[in-house]
Amino acid sequence: MHRLALGLIAGLVSLPALAEEVPVTPPAATAEATMTEAERKAFREEVRAYLLENPEVLIEAMDVLQAREEEAALQRDILMVSTHSGEIFNSPNDWVGGNPEGDLTLVEFMDYRCSYCRKAYAEVEELIKADGNIRFVVKEFPILGEASLLSAQFAIAMRQLHGDQAYEAAHDALIALRGEPTPETLARLATDLGHDPKPVLDRMGSPEVMSVIQANHILAEQMEITGTPAFVLKDMVMRGYAPLETMQQFVAEARTE
Known part of the structure; x- marks a missing residue:
């Protein structure tokens, strides 16, 4: 086989991950530029014939590329968590549940209208209760429209006016709410939770409430989080729903590091 064709195949397998943003020109590509048109045509035909006869080379190259991209993404997440650790784990704007003195902190970016957040709710509760040593932080991250x-405004207003226990009760009620969270619905909910609804509704649009939501959106953008639920555990970022068994594996892995 043409030596340059072999060089190009080797280059396919050894290309760096795209996420590394390192420009590379395979030796075969440089040599091809000096060929005559006839040589270039013959060279390309040899490469095509080799790939058709050995398609596993392309699979190997894609596996290498995928592994490198995954490693680059992991390193990017580690750096982002390290850079924003204070905002992620210790913001005074966030409710803290579970065991406040736990050896691990699990942070969830969530949206009450997200079906996967609702699905994850019971499993996260079970994870935290069964483990007993997880500190749980909730980030209000509304991304699915006005509802x-x-x-989120209601939950934050409840916490700011009435404290953490009131927030937890509101959080649980909003997760279970099946109707639209209209002002009338939220007023009834505040009353059911034992609070005068007017101060809560008045607080919802305040700068104090909106600044919490804005800060969480900015942080999510910095963390490359675009959907819910999303979890941060130690230096790992988990984007999307994961079943209880997977979450338990993440917790076990975090404790062994």
Whole structure:
């Protein structure tokens, strides 16, 4: 086989991950530029014939590329968590549940109108209760429209006015709410939770409430989080829903590091 064709195949397998943003020109590509048109045509035909006869080379190259991209993404997440650790794990704007003195902190970016957040809710509760040593932080991250925003505003207003226990009760109620969170619905909910609804509704659109939501959106953008639920555990970022068994594996892995 043409030596340059072999060089190009080797280059396919050894290309660096795209995420590394390192420009590379395989030796075969440089040599091809000096060929005559006839040589270039013959060279390309040899490469094509080799790949058709040995398609596993392309699979190997894609596996190498995928592994490198995954490693680059992991290193990017580690750096982002390290850079923003204070905002992620210790913001005074966030409710803290579970064991406040736990050896691990699990952070969830969530939206009350997200079906996967609702699905994850019971499993996260079970994870935290069964483990007994997880500190749990909730980040209000409304991204699914007006209903999401109203729900988050209500929960934050409840915490700011009435404290953590009131927030937890509101959080649980909003997760279970099946109707639309209209002002009338939220007023009834505040009353059911034992609070005068007017101060809560008045607080919802305040700068104090909106600044919490804005800060969480900025942080999510910095963390490359675009959907819910999303979890941060130690230096790992988990984007999307994961079943209880997977979450337990993440916790076990975090404790062994």
